[in-house]
Amino acid sequence: VKDRGGSAISALTSDDHERLSRKAHIEKRLIYALDRKDLQLLYQPQVNLENGKVERVEALVRWTDSEIGVITPDELIPIAEENGLINEIGSFVVETVCRQLKDWKSKGIDLQISINSSIHEFRDKDMAKMLLEQLKINDCQASSLMIEITEKFALEAEAERSIMTQMKSLHQEGISFALDDFGTGYASFRYMLMLPISSIKIDQMIIQSITKQEKIQKLINGMIQFGKSLDFQVTAEGVETNEQFELLRAMGCDSLQGYIIGHPMNATELEKWLG
Ligand code: C2E
Ligand code: CA
Ligand code: CA
Ligand code: CA
Numbered sequence: 001v002k003d004r005g006g007s008a009i010s011a012l013t014s015d016d017h018e019r020l021s022r023k024a025h026i027e028k029r030l031i032y033a034l035d036r037k038d039l040q041l042l043y044q045p046q047v048n049l050e051n052g053k054v055e056r057v058e059a060l061v062r063w064t065d066s067e068i069g070v071i072t073p074d075e076l077i078p079i080a081e082e083n084g085l086i087n088e089i090g091s092f093v094v095e096t097v098c099r100q101l102k103d104w105k106s107k108g109i110d111l112q113i114s115i116n117s118s119i120h121e122f123r124d125k126d127m128a129k130m131l132l133e134q135l136k137i138n139d140c141q142a143s144s145l146m147i148e149i150t151e152k153f154a155l156e157a158e159a160e161r162s163i164m165t166q167m168k169s170l171h172q173e174g175i176s177f178a179l180d181d182f183g184t185g186y187a188s189f190r191y192m193l194m195l196p197i198s199s200i201k202i203d204q205m206i207i208q209s210i211t212k213q214e215k216i217q218k219l220i221n222g223m224i225q226f227g228k229s230l231d232f233q234v235t236a237e238g239v240e241t242n243e244q245f246e247l248l249r250a251m252g253c254d255s256l257q258g259y260i261i262g263h264p265m266n267a268t269e270l271e272k273w274l275g
Pocket of ligand 3: 180181203204237
């Protein structure tokens with residue numbers, strides 16, 4: 001962005017300029033990267049505490065651009081949500097994951113993959129169609145897919161209705177949904193009741209403070225019991241220490257995810273890790 005003086009632009013600080021031009025650069029390079037499908041997915045294992053097995057992995061997007069370098073999801077996703085490229089990232093993720101499911105199936109590896117999706121992606125009517133198409137092309141069962149949804153903003157009534165319709169039809173096909181970042185998002189309770197959600201994922205910010213205060217332990221325990229009493233599967237994310245692991249197990253958490261179990265890995269690394 002050039003400062004032409006006199007315009008509103010001149011009110012921006014040089015920090016603003018830097019941020020804007022980085023954003024513009026990211027947008028430009030993202031279009032190019034998506035065109036060439038030049039993003040990667042890593043898979044992070046989740047342990048089912050009932051049987052000690054890894055039955056599900058979460059797909060997490062990674063992008064290293066040759067000009068910009070590493071762009072973390074925390075920077076990438078909000079930009080993509082703003083400019084609408086999130087739907088193309090979503091398509092890339094779905095395609096890659098379905099192909100991965102097919103590949104693992106041929107190798108006798110039976111895993112469910114969960115993908116991340118902003119609830120806004122379901123505003124696009126093509127999302128559900130594309131998902132079911134990709135599953136079909138790759139001969140995958142819908143039950144092999146879970147979708148973790150997050151919500152940072154309030155939805156208008158109309159958007160809410162169309163999102164609900166799409167999610168319900170996917171749920172009927174056998175896809176399961178989890179409410180991500182539980183304890184931090186917007187209107188979580190409302191979505192728990194309204195949408196076809198079977199799991200909640202307690203956010204890592206909450207999990208990582210578990211050992212600090214008795215009050216926080218009680219809060220997390222309350223969240224777990226609350227979720228279970230409504231028949232949700234409860235997963236804790238960001239579990240880093242043995243102490244956290246043991247506390248969450250004792251509280252009856254259904255599954256755990258975090259560095260103490262395994263870092264996000266590419267498909268080959270994960271296959272080795274599984275042994
Ligand atoms: P999230 O869904 O809450 O994912 C968990 C994040 O915590 C991931 O960060 C993961 O790498 C990291 N993590 C996992 N275990 C640990 C741990 O033990 N300790 C700590 N400190 N961190 C841990 P990541 O991969 O950077 O992703 C950040 C966020 O970006 C995700 O948060 C998710 O909301 C979003 N995201 C990632 N991939 C996608 C995607 O394909 N589509 C969409 N829409 N969002 C995505
Ligand atoms: Ca997630
Ligand atoms: Ca989270
Ligand atoms: Ca998140």
